[in-house]
Amino acid sequence: MARDTETKILDAAYQSFLAQGFKPTTTKQVAQRSGVNESTIFRRYGSKDNLFRRVLEYHVSERLAFSPTSDDNGPLLDGIAEVVEDLLILLTGQVPAFRLLIKGSLMEEDLLRDVDRRLRGLQHGMWQYLTGLRDRGRLRSTDYGPIVELLFGLVQLRAFEISVADAWEEGPVLEAAVRDAAREIAVFIVDRWGLATEGGR
Amino acid sequence: MSLDTRSRILNEALILFSERGFHESSVADIATAADVSEAAVFRVMGSKRELFREVVSAASTWEQVDLGDLMLRVFMVDIRTDLKAFIHECFKIYFDNIHIVRMSIAGRMQFEELRDGGVFQIPPLRAYLEYYLGEMEARGLVEVPNRPLCVDVLMGSVFSDVLHTTVTAKHEMFSESLSAQLGELWGVRIDAFVDEFIRVVKPASSDPSTTPGPRSLKVGGN
Numbered sequence: 001m002a003r004d005t006e007t008k009i010l011d012a013a014y015q016s017f018l019a020q021g022f023k024p025t026t027t028k029q030v031a032q033r034s035g036v037n038e039s040t041i042f043r044r045y046g047s048k049d050n051l052f053r054r055v056l057e058y059h060v061s062e063r064l065a066f067s068p069t070s071d072d073n074g075p076l077l078d079g080i081a082e083v084v085e086d087l088l089i090l091l092t093g094q095v096p097a098f099r100l101l102i103k104g105s106l107m108e109e110d111l112l113r114d115v116d117r118r119l120r121g122l123q124h125g126m127w128q129y130l131t132g133l134r135d136r137g138r139l140r141s142t143d144y145g146p147i148v149e150l151l152f153g154l155v156q157l158r159a160f161e162i163s164v165a166d167a168w169e170e171g172p173v174l175e176a177a178v179r180d181a182a183r184e185i186a187v188f189i190v191d192r193w194g195l196a197t198e199g200g201r
Numbered sequence: 202m203s204l205d206t207r208s209r210i211l212n213e214a215l216i217l218f219s220e221r222g223f224h225e226s227s228v229a230d231i232a233t234a235a236d237v238s239e240a241a242v243f244r245v246m247g248s249k250r251e252l253f254r255e256v257v258s259a260a261s262t263w264e265q266v267d268l269g270d271l272m273l274r275v276f277m278v279d280i281r282t283d284l285k286a287f288i289h290e291c292f293k294i295y296f297d298n299i300h301i302v303r304m305s306i307a308g309r310m311q312f313e314e315l316r317d318g319g320v321f322q323i324p325p326l327r328a329y330l331e332y333y334l335g336e337m338e339a340r341g342l343v344e345v346p347n348r349p350l351c352v353d354v355l356m357g358s359v360f361s362d363v364l365h366t367t368v369t370a371k372h373e374m375f376s377e378s379l380s381a382q383l384g385e386l387w388g389v390r391i392d393a394f395v396d397e398f399i400r401v402v403k404p405a406s407s408d409p410s411t412t413p414g415p416r417s418l419k420v421g422g423n
Contacts, residue, residue, distance in 0.1 A: 096310065146393035150394060
């Protein structure tokens with residue numbers, strides 16, 4: 001199946017599941033929404049359950065990848081703000097899907113464990129980034145493990161708050177909110193752990 | 202309809218809405234779970250949507266939690282001990298109300314009824330933590346740069362754990378083993394919070410006679 005067709009199906013299915021939930025969504029609706037023939041969808045996925053599973057893999061777990069590099073020598077604050085912003089964008093994107101994930105009875109153990117593993121991967125990415133900055137003498141020398149656990153909690157909270165506010169507001173609340181939240185967190189990080197280096201802050 | 206029957210119906214509805222979601226739960230399912238007829242369910246509320254609203258409303262008192270227990274365990278001498286007690290209380294409250302918590306997280310974006318109120322941060326708990334840190338600062342024991350953000354760090358991490366334990370790990374109860382697990386995790390995190398996020402001005406003294414009095418003398422120096 002062409003990549004393009006698969007994407008169309010998975011995007012349409014995702015939107016339908018999010019809007020209505022699992023039960024009311026039909027493959028007919030997905031076919032209409034995606035412009036793909038219903039029999040094509042059946043041939044590819046076999047069942048609604050299987051489609052649902054694939055949708056979550058594609059739209060949730062596979063999107064959760066994050067490995068920022070710490071070797072750019074620009075201003076510390078801007079660098080950190082950008083990384084936090086990327087992380088926030090990723091996480092706010094996943095919040096709607098949590099609505100689906102949270103329906104325990106529909107979820108298969110391994111899918112849930114996969115999401116969990118990927119979330120921890122994001123946290124690890126953040127840890128690697130801050131540790132990298134430390135090793136380059138730009139952040140104070142300390143163990144960033146538990147610090148990152150706490151910061152990640154903050155970032156997840158912001159992601160939820162922003163995502164929910166955005167769902168109810170009209171207009172591009174999301175971009176501005178993400179940028180502001182990222183900057184506030186970056187300022188805090190630089191303030192607590194930043195070191196003045198030749199490049200300056 | 203007896204009060205018993207009505208609350209049984211509301212309770213089973215809460216559990217089903219929480220486990221499966223609004224659309225995925227039928228009135229027939231609720232009736233079966235509550236061991237009543239469908240007609241009986243409709244007698245409680247005229248429609249599934251109204252029943253949902255009623256369930257949310259009845260369960261929403263969870264946000265007015267009583268912090269009496271917590272306040273007995275917070276002495277405002279050693280911040281680490283106090284924070285451990287606070288965090289433990291947070292988890293207890295979340296797990297005591299696990300169904301409405303799950304429903305709120307899942308339904309917040311779709312359902313107006315769930316829009317306000319806390320779940321990302323339970324309002325009385327947040328308010329208490331803000332007050333606590335403020336009071337500790339006023340007594341000259343700690344310095345808290347950006348207090349709202351520090352509160353968000355702790356509340357956010359608690360929420361994050363709740364998400365993880367109930368969604369991905371599917372815990373339903375605050376069992377001994379879960380409590381122990383989280384306790385260990387948070388011991389390390391609280392140390393990091395105290396050492397790295399805030400600043401302790403006066404380290405905890407083991408001499409009980411130095412319990413700080415009202416904020417009269419703010420002793421300088423560390």
